[in-house]
Amino acid sequence: MKIDFSLNGKKVSIDTLPEKRLIDVIREDFGLMTTKNACYSGECGSCTVQLEGRIVPACQIPIFTVRAKRIVTIEGFMGTEKYLDIINAFNDIKCIPCPFCFTGKILAVDSLIDNHRTPDTSDIMALLSDHSCSCTSVSKFIEGVRMAYHNREFRGELLK
């Protein structure tokens, strides 16, 4: 089945099985390997991508459902100022997520801080509980999210 969609801002087309999962298409057909696939069951968060601007688990998405839709992976997101808000904050406090969590956490933090209000601890804990993570410091992570929010606020992005 031929599926046209937008991937990281470019129109792409792929001829594949309709039930092939988006995560496998991204990794195997487009070579975008930063997004991971750890559980195939929607539980770990490592396969997160943006679909029409919202974070979704790419392992739960057969490719036929993305026809004519916009997908942004972490590779596409890395070229944005929004990414810098987050990565600079986590860099400053020396708490960059490891490759297993990187994609899911960065995109989930973006979706949280775009909410136009300072994320409180319970928001951040809810985000953490949505991601299977065994190697992060909770208190550092909370600090990182708050700094990322302030970076974005400082840039004036939240006022737009």
Place this chain on the structure above:
Amino acid sequence: MIKNIRSPLVYYPKTVNEMLSLYKSMPDSLLYAGGTGILASKNTKYPELPGNIIYLRRIEELSAIRRSEGYLEIGACAKLNRILGIGEHVLKPALYAAIRNIGTKEVRNIATIGGNICSPYRTKTLIPLLSLLETRLELRKQGSSRWINVRKFVSPEEGLHEGEVLTRLRIPFNNFNHQSYIITGDLKSDYRGALTFACLASVQKENLSAIKFAAGIGDNGIFRAREFEEALSGRKLPLYAITEDPVFARLTSALKNQSDEVSSFHSRQIEGLFLTFMHSLNDML
């Protein structure tokens, strides 16, 4: 490895009528909404899907959300996070918590409320609460439609008839000023052992004017104790030592009567959760 059986054909209807006519001509097709219920039970590289798939998410009218005077009307394909976006003040705490509890934020961005109600795969944690709220479902097939109470819908003799699709639901607004929604156990590793408990109460001054609660256990249906609820309604608060009150025997006997579905372990949990809720009402006075 590529599997060698035929790949499914996917249909993308844009209107409800187009979808119903497709479904009538191919009743064996799989109705596909968010797919999180369908794929969650298939964690192989290539999920095996039936020969024909009718994809529901391109039908705009199935995602509509409207507020009318007496109820909230939600299209079957409204995504869970979009429903949460209506706000806790409208949904009220129990329904907000029940939806918020499903999956992760990422999952709720694709999972739909209709898929939850129709899912045959695992515990449907919204059902006990939707049933307490007297939610009604619109089921349509080509040429006809009917409305049915969610409680009836999940009973073994009911459900979807051939060619029927859930198109929208109506959740009446409620004035229960004390609400609780709790899940015990681990849905992921042992969904049969998990229990969903929802309790709603109306307290005016010191009067418990109405109380009702429901528990869902695995996929064993819904436990209710209506006689007990009726006997409690109208009582004065605080109600201390309720386990010694003669009325409590009605709960015990309701649990005994349903001992095929409700194990003694779950019976004790239901009693415990109910008592905790009653304590919270007493404490608020």
